Amino acid sequence: MSAIDDAVSRRAMLSAAGFSAMLAAIPAHAALTGREGEPLDPRTAFPLVQDGRVATVIVDREADSAIQHVAASLASDLARVAGIRAQPVRQQVAGARGPVVLVGVLGQSAMIDALAAAGKISAADLRGGWEAFRQIVVDRPWPNVPRALIIVGADRRGAVFGAYDVSERIGVSPWHWFADVPVARRREVLFPAGSHRDQPKVRYRGFFINDEDPCLKGWATKKFGGVNSAMYAHVFELLLRMRGNYLWPAMWGKAFADDDPKSMVLADAMGVVMGNSHHEPMLRAQAEWHRHKEDPTRGGPWDYTKNAANLRTFWRGGIERMMAKGDGRGYESVVTVGMRGDGDEAMAEGTATDLLERVVADQRAIIAEVTRRPAGETPQVWALYKEVQDYYDKGMKVPDDVTLLFSDDNWGQIRRLPEAGAAPRKGGYGIYYHFDYVGAPRNYKWINTNQIEKIWQQMDLAYRGGVQTMWIVNVGDIKPMEYPLGFFLKMAWNPEAMTPQALADYPRTWAAATFGPAQAAAIGAIVTDYSRYAARRKPELIDQNSFPLGGVTAAELDGGEFGALVAEWDDLERRMLAARAELSPEYHDAFFQLVEHPVGAMANLYRLYYAAAWNEQLTRSNDPRANYFADQVEATFRRDGELTRQYHRINGGKWDGMMAQVHMSYVTWNDPTQQSMPSITRVAADTPVSQRTPQPRFAAPKPDRSGVVSVEATAFSRTRSARGLRWTAIPHLGQTRGAMVALPQGRPPTRAEDQIALDYDVTLDVGGVAQLTLHLAPSLDTTGGAGVRVAVALDGGPAQLLRAALEPTGGAQDTPAKQAWATAVSDNEVALTANMGQVRAGRHTIRVSRVDDNVVIERLTLTAI
Incomplete structure (x- = not known):
């Protein structure tokens, strides 16, 4: 030393x-x-x-x-x-x-x-x-x-x-x-x-272990003999160390209190508040309903219109188990009330408002009878998830002491927030957020694809909109969501302290805390760029047709957009390996889990599909260079398996099974049954491929004389503030260098005339009929209206209102708004276009003005044709 x-x-x-x-x-x-x-x-x-x-x-x-x-x-x-x-x-x-x-x-x-x-x-x-x-x-x-x-x-x-x-x-x-x-x-x-x-600013802060097969279940079975109290001891400690207090346990075929009764006892002993997921009422796991068939109260359908008596008996058992601690207060819990269909499906066709109100009233009667206290003295939460939110929007009554748990759209966009100016509720409001999801338009379970900047923007919006009672996030298997989960719970402790500056500092300070200060700036930049690249399109949505290639000549191949993306991943992987080389060996296991594996696995996945795209394109013209790319597909497919095996060997096999998720070659919304390589074709060739196939190169961009100007939203020329609101640059938010958000969030609509505005001075090389396109991060109208609005104008002309109208769905996309939503979450972008009329070549000023809250601007494109 x-x-x-x-x-x-x-x-x-x-x-x-x-x-x-x-x-x-x-x-x-x-x-x-x-x-x-x-x-x-x-x-x-x-x-x-x-x-x-x-x-x-x-x-x-x-x-x-x-x-x-x-x-x-x-x-x-x-x-x-x-x-x-x-x-x-x-x-x-x-x-x-x-x-x-x-x-x-x-x-x-x-x-x-x-x-x-x-x-x-x-x-x-x-x-x-x-x-x-x-x-x-x-x-x-x-x-x-x-x-x-x-x-x-x-x-x-x-x-x-x-x-x-x-x-x-x-x-x-x-x-x-x-x-x-x-x-x-x-x-x-x-x-x-x-x-x-x-002291925390949000009362209940926690996460939901979900979609945990095959990874967490497989790992826990190998290491602990199951998803049991031995495993949960580590989960509880992790939650508390992050200053969280609330947990929804794993539920795919599992029953927390039934699988291992010691789990519930240990949670309470360590100070963890337990609940159950959004569709598992009265501290009963859904899997329990399908067990113990010798019990006559378990018979019949999960249908309150046909089997109410048996369901009430079943639910009573959950509250009786909570009170079995024998101290008069019971094991510390938040009781989920309400009901969805068996298997987390809609409970009934149409709007089941009256039925749900009756279900909750009966559940609360059970709570009061078993606890021997007014129902309002037992914390309760009602999740307004998917169609249940529709019932709420149409007037469903919720007892004032029950926490109303709003949700995102399963893809990171909050659907609803409390009405502006609404009277305070005793039970308050919460948000159920997602880092992982099984459902349309496609599952995403394999790897972290969540930007902390996006999480910040949405959860800051929620907090300033009055959501201060419960924040809970679906984290899948916990790993590999370490980075966004730590951020989510750090922010939940004190959302007011997570300012834009604190957000910008977070990657570096996280890296310093985890790996020491020497490489903190480099590693912080790596995880930030990784998150931005990975969030562009979930890996489960990527294949050989996801991005365009460039041109093909006898001498060279132009990689086009796809090649440019691969080049970014190649560079990020080089930076990652350089940072790793500077770390002491004792950090290597942690670095592999938190940085090396996600970067290396995603870079490899892009190379795999890029090679498959070239193989497919070159095969069409019987070009023998297709064979080179067939070899690359096979090599990268093998590399994917090697990375998984390397993960499973970390620290003597401590995490064996945790990366077993199938993650490529999707053809529907759901997981393929097994990992499979993209199809490849080989072309008959006289000369060995290695002697005749150059690596694809990327042509230098040519000067744009077509009358198109693209501007990063953060590259504004002037900004104007009013009514206490100002457009603020949030670095790295979205797909580009950053995005503009009007702060503070949670404010009512304004008008274009209020001049809460961004001005962009641009120059067109040619004139013509102009179109202005705003590229936004997806967001939803949290008021339940017809979409979020923003105003645009050119050269001091009249303002035009543009509206992003997206309607989340878990099923078929049968309306334009639902189709737009599915496209937006797949592409992680919304494009709004305004016709600006005839313009001349030369200098112009674009003005973008705030109208609605929750508009996130990433870039602008002005085109003259």
Whole structure:
């Protein structure tokens, strides 16, 4: 170790400010500072680790089991950082020597309450705060204890989050187990003096394990013997380390509480709030209805019009199981109410509003009878998913204390938000979002294709629209959604802190926290470009016909748009490999999972289909160069399998089975039954292919004299703000360098005359009849109207309203709006065109004005013909 490295290691310091991942988890590569950026004073800062020794962790003997769990985790985390064996958690101060960390709940910890009574700590502002915590450094709290860090929770999860906040800040990633992120060792870690309070802005924050066959199920079966409590122990810890609190468990043929009753007990013991998915009411897994057929109450159809008595009995069992804890409150849960058809299908033809209202009324009667409390005292959620939202739009009544869970369109566009100016609801509002989906226009399950910039734009819209009670996201198998999931839950903790600047900083700070600061900028840029490229079109929607090739001559092949995309992936893969080469070997397993595999697998997939496209095109003209590309298809298909096997060998086979998803050669919306190579054809040839087939090249772009000008939306000439609104550039959002969004979101419509505008000065080489096309990211009218509107004008002429009218569907695209939606989510783009009349060659000014919220502009094209 160099003298500089030794000094850095000895002087590593910890900040408690903000939630920036840079300050939350940078390992011992650089000294950190105090809350406001000032150097830490070792005379007053608290030594969590000092000369390789760690502070003693203490909890009350009677502390809640969730406190006991997190105290043990914190003790282990301190030991990981120090590189020593974990010390046991103490349950009393007597006998303690040196620095102490005390974790407990205000009003439930005798030691904390005694410190408060003695005036040594002040934490009264925590009372009544949902999951709030305060971290306080105290001098000489007890004899023989020179200094202590007191982690006080307003409730048990507040204390849990206060402790895990410390773990993350000392360099233990929430993904240290679930993605093998290593923990850098330090000889000294200091926590800043003073007091720091934090609390979530969204009440329930979590994820839904779904579509988990074959990957998560196959992996869990090999590693744990099934999707059971041994597996869920790691899931619960991951959720809590990310400061989430709510989980919908795996449900494809699985029943959380029935498969392994210890899972439900462990969730509650660790402090996790359990629920069930949008279509599994009353804490009953759908799979349970099809089990235990010897039970006469399980008989008959899943149909309330024909089998209400048996369904009520079945649902009662779920609430009775919740109350089996025997403490009068039950296992901590949010009960899903309502009903969809068996297998997550529509429950009935037409609008079943009256039937659903009766179902919920009967379910709430069961809740009240079993809990012996008013139904409103048990948290409940009603998911307005797919056709259920249609019922709500047509007047379905929802009890005021039930959380209304709106949804996206399964492809990342939020469908509905609370009405502007609506009276507050006791149950509040939530959003069910998707990183993974099985359904039309095509499944997407294999790999992460989610941009954090898109997630930010939609969830910021939701939060500012009043959705502050529940955020839950469908993450498929959890892996490989690590990056967007971490972002989603970070934002859910405090959406107001995730400003556009914090969003722009997030990739770099995430990379620094995960891999250290040396390669943070490079890796952050890699994951950002990966997300942008992958989101252009889901890999399940790509084949050899997805993008156009260029021309063919006897001497060369022009790759066209398809070749340009492959070139981008080739360059990204080179950058990824260069970054990997600079990392220490201990980071390689994590890097492979989080960066190398997604980049390499997607780059390889593009090469495969690119080669298949050339093989198909050249075969038509009996061109023997087709054979070269046939070889390339076979090679890239083999490479795909090698990458999967490499993933399954990580860390001694720890993740065997997790990448088993079929992901190529789709022909319908659903998965193919097996992985298969695209069809290839070989042409008879006299000369070996290697001697006569040059690599395709990309012709240099020719000067455009056709009267077409394309402008990135972020390359505006001027911007005008009014009514507290301003168009703001969000880098990397969408398919180009970035997009423009009018901020703050959540505001009512405005008029073109309000001049909340973007001006673009452009020059046309030729004149003619002009058309202006806006290229937008897909978005929906969250008010339930006829689409989102934006106004355009040319050279000070009259404004024209353009409207993006998309209608989500899970089935046949039988209306223009549904067809437009299917095309938009497949292409990840909406194009709106206005006729601008006759124009001359020369300079022109395009004006784009805000009208509706939730319009995301990526680029503009002005064409004169």
